Amino acid sequence: MKRLHGAAGLLIFMGTISNALAVDCRVNGGNWQTGNPNLRVPVMVTLSSDRQRIMMEGARLECMYSPGQGPAWGEDYWATGNASGTPWTPGPLFGNERAGLRINGSFLNNPVPSGIRVATMPNNRVVYPINITPYILMRNSPSNPINVVANDLLGMLRISSSNNWDNTRPQVTVTYIAANNFTVSPSTCxxxxxxxxxxxxxxxxxxxxxxxxxxxxxxxxxxxxxxxxxxxxxxxxxxxxxxxxxxxxxxxxxxxxxxxxxxxxxxxxxxxxxxxxxxxxxxxxxxxxxxxxxxxxxGSLPATGAxxxxxxxxxxxx
The missing domain is CATH 2.60.40.1090 (Fimbrial-type adhesion domain)
Structure with missing residues (x-):
């Protein structure tokens, strides 16, 4: 009987590993990655039209409920933050600046709480967007310019998934890399x-x-x-x-x-x-x-003309 209990325990453990894979994500239409993916994406660093924020645009993050995982009525619930850390950690260029995340159109300044619901994904093979965009807040006091060079590390986004049928929490980490050169003073002066x-x-x-x-x-x-x-x-x-x-x-x-x-x-x-x-x-x-x-x-006599x-x-x- 002890051996039977030991075998049952092993089967349950293996089932837990499988359930943790009930998530598939990709960025910018790339290959689907399953499990607890660490994604890397280039984004454009731009100044918003109202000059209030430095935006990191262009990361099209999409996820779906993994086919064949869980019951037909299963749902994944995506939220900010995961076991690795806070929802958004700015890179070294922005370490002294105020930052935040635009989530489904709403601007939330750091510290952004973990557990904010971002998306709900039924078990229906439909692809859903994760609408999150990081930003840096402009200052209202003088500050030195920030020089962003293509391939600079901009920061790290962390999100996680729960569901309505077990206790697993798959997580996704997205590393943001600059796709452009960009110089801006983070000040509204x-x-x-x-x-x-x-x-x-x-x-x-x-x-x-x-x-x-x-x-x-x-x-x-x-x-x-x-x-x-x-x-x-x-x-x-x-x-x-x-x-x-x-x-x-x-x-x-x-x-x-x-x-x-x-x-x-x-x-x-x-x-x-x-x-x-x-x-x-x-x-x-x-x-x-x-x-x-x-x-x-x-010693020169410049040519005429504009x-x-x-x-x-x-x-x-x-």
Whole structure:
């Protein structure tokens, strides 16, 4: 009789392993994976249209009740979190930022509770979406830019399944990887209310162009205004002049005419391209006067015709 009991116990154990496979999932139409799959998916990192969140879009996660598992009336109940950890763990790039999950259209900031019902899947061979999208919340205070490079680790999503007929809890872990390069300041503070700063030098006589950004007569003055939506912020900040350097002077932004470049001058000094100057905001506002100057390569006479260039001013913290 002891041997019979031992055999029965072994059969029950094997049955439990089989029941734990009552789940099939895939991402982006790929192969179905059964059991407790660890999935990996590339996603696009983008800024939402309202500039409130950095979204990780493009992971089409789908699951279904595994055919041949359990009774005909069986159902799987998918929920956030699993035995491995919390529903969402941001990657190292976002470790100091606030994060969350958009679940079936609702935004839930971290800490997202485990056990939130995401989907119900009857035993009917129908494929159901798992509508979850991770995001990073923008700040209302100054912050340094985040540089995402394709293949960077963005974070890990954890979900699990229960059902209405046994106690097994299959789990799925999805690792999110960046599919694109993306640079963003995780802050809602703005320079000139995020409006483009257009610098039009007009018609410039060839021989009027100078070769020194501090003395060339071709210049345009602009006021830079800084603001943050939350009041009471007093902080030093940096303003970075980002772009592609000209081939002949690292203080000059490259123009379509190779013998021309544009400098940004503040306080009597030209700011190096991809360099920055230190300033501050007081009670959430601040500002600086700068000059943009058009400069020629020394010893050259630039060809006539239209020329253009583009750069970005980025607010950060020291």
């Amino acid at each position: 703005t320079i000139n209310n995020n409006n483009p700063i257009e610098i039009n030098f007009g018609d410039v006589p060839q021989r009027a162009l100078g070769s020194d950004p501090l003395t060339t007569p071709i210049r345009v003055n602009r006021r830079l205004n800084y603001s943050c939506p939350d009041g009471g912020i007093d902080s030093p900040i940096t303003i970075t002049y980002k772009g592609i350097q000209s081939s002949f002077d690292n203080r000059l932004l490259m123009m379509t005419n190779p013998n021309l470049g544009t400098a940004m001058v503040r306080g009597g000094a030209a700011v190096r391209v991809n360099g920055s100057f230190l300033t501050r905001i007081t009670n959430s506002v601040g500002g600086d006067d700068v000059t943009f100057s058009l400069v020629r390569r020394a 020329t253009s260039g583009s750069g970005v001013l980025v607010m950060g913290v020291p």
